[in-house]
Amino acid sequence: MQTIAITQGDPAGIGPEVVVKAFRDAPDALRGCFVAGDLATLRRAAQTIGHPGFPGLPVARISAPERALEMPPRCVPVLQLPGIPGPQPWGQIGAAAGRAAAASVLWAARAALRGEVAALVTAPLHKQSLAAAGLAFAGHTELLQAEAATHRGLALEQMPVRMMLVNDALRTVLLSVHVSLRDAIAALSFDRLLQTLHITHAALSRSLGKAPRMAVAGLNPHAGEGGLFGREEIEVIAPAIAAARAQGLDAQGPFAPDTVFMRARATPQHAAAFDVVIAMYHDQGLIPVKYLGLDRGVNVTLGLPLVRTSPDHGTAFDIAGQGVADATSLIEAVRMARALAAQPSSAHA
Numbered sequence: 001m002q003t004i005a006i007t008q009g010d011p012a013g014i015g016p017e018v019v020v021k022a023f024r025d026a027p028d029a030l031r032g033c034f035v036a037g038d039l040a041t042l043r044r045a046a047q048t049i050g051h052p053g054f055p056g057l058p059v060a061r062i063s064a065p066e067r068a069l070e071m072p073p074r075c076v077p078v079l080q081l082p083g084i085p086g087p088q089p090w091g092q093i094g095a096a097a098g099r100a101a102a103a104s105v106l107w108a109a110r111a112a113l114r115g116e117v118a119a120l121v122t123a124p125l126h127k128q129s130l131a132a133a134g135l136a137f138a139g140h141t142e143l144l145q146a147e148a149a150t151h152r153g154l155a156l157e158q159m160p161v162r163m164m165l166v167n168d169a170l171r172t173v174l175l176s177v178h179v180s181l182r183d184a185i186a187a188l189s190f191d192r193l194l195q196t197l198h199i200t201h202a203a204l205s206r207s208l209g210k211a212p213r214m215a216v217a218g219l220n221p222h223a224g225e226g227g228l229f230g231r232e233e234i235e236v237i238a239p240a241i242a243a244a245r246a247q248g249l250d251a252q253g254p255f256a257p258d259t260v261f262m263r264a265r266a267t268p269q270h271a272a273a274f275d276v277v278i279a280m281y282h283d284q285g286l287i288p289v290k291y292l293g294l295d296r297g298v299n300v301t302l303g304l305p306l307v308r309t310s311p312d313h314g315t316a317f318d319i320a321g322q323g324v325a326d327a328t329s330l331i332e333a334v335r336m337a338r339a340l341a342a343q344p345s346s347a348h349a
């Protein structure tokens with residue numbers, strides 16, 4: 001069994017406590033996992049889930065990733081990172097919290113790129129704390145892209161990545177992620193959509209074992225209604241789909257964005273018509289997935305030469321430190337990371 005690094009997340013948020021909960025509630029799934037971060041932060045998190053008769057979980061310092069394999073179930077192994085800031089006030093944006101979250105992700109990313117861990121699972125960080133710490137990345141996706149490009153000696157545009165959100169009913173891949181809606185519309189181009197289709201096709205062909213049926217959502221209401229409500233479908237989206245089809249990909253659309261997710265959703269009564277929906281911007285894709293339940297979704301970065309998954313929720317500052325946060329999404333992220341890492345080629349997972 002290989003080891004998986006879990007990043008601690010923002011110490012002011014629910015990341016550390018969902019991590020310790022996952023070790024408590026899913027010891028089999030968490031076998032071989034360890035936390036890259038700060039021991040005191042994880043010990044404080046373990047206290048949040050203690051109650052009379054259950055004093056919390058043991059949190060043990062390990063000296064190297066492979067030591068995680070020797071840990072008994074329901075013990076949280078932590079690889080203490082040098083210089084990482086310790087516990088921070090719950091629910092507050094801060095530069096020290098951003099530095100701590102970033103240190104954990106950077107360590108885990110580099111370990112994964114060197115092949116020292118099989119995958120990384122990232123607990124949520126707060127993007128404003130990351131910015132306060134002086135890191136010019138919108139989130140994990142952009143930071144990991146930059147680390148991977150540097151590791152390979154490539155320019156950023158030579159390491160294109162995409163965000164995929166998955167639950168048991170839907171998959172969606174986003175054309176653009178953390179940009180304003182105005183910039184997202186500007187980012188829609190023939191090349192970017194074609195590249196998104198190729199990245200999605202490559203990743204899902206590996207994980208599904210067959211070419212994915214890809215539905216492309218329109219940008220405008222009713223996919224433009226024949227040009228009455230916008231021309232992007234006619235001028236950009238349809239030509240990119242046609243080019244992808246000519247290259248042998250199973251891409252269809254553009255479909256009306258308000259109904260394509262319904263058609264792609266798998267239910268016990270209804271087989272999904274598509275394996276994935278390509279969404280034209282962040283909220284178009286993420287609202288349908290998150291609306292089905294934050295506990296069910298997993299965020300996977302496609303295009304990286306490493307496996308990275310994450311829960312689909314954020315730092316939830318409103319409930320941090322109370323021990324009430326649901327760890328299901330993190331547990332699902334660990335299961336998915338293990339499955340992706342076990343594929344014959346996990347590159348561009």
Ligand SMILES: NC(=O)c1ccc[n+]([C@@H]2O[C@H](COP(=O)([O-])OP(=O)(O)OC[C@H]3O[C@@H](n4cnc5c(N)ncnc54)[C@H](O)[C@@H]3O)[C@@H](O)[C@H]2O)c1
Pocket residue numbers: 014018122123124125126127128139140294299310311312313314315316317318319324325326327
């Ligand atoms: N993977 C990540 O690092 C990640 C993912 C999403 C958001 N974020 C960041 O997190 C910060 C806060 O984002 P937000 O407030 O928009 O979304 P959020 O997901 O943190 O919270 C939205 C709502 O869902 C609830 N919630 C979230 N996770 C929960 C859980 N595990 N159990 C129970 N309730 C839960 C919260 O209490 C809140 O009411 C932002 O900086 C955002 O960018 C990070």
Ligand SMILES: N[C@H](C(=O)O)[C@H](O)COP(=O)(O)O
Pocket residue numbers: 138139140141142177286299310311312313
């Ligand atoms: N857009 C993601 C979501 O809402 O789930 C989230 O912000 C995470 O982004 P990174 O994986 O890039 O941190």
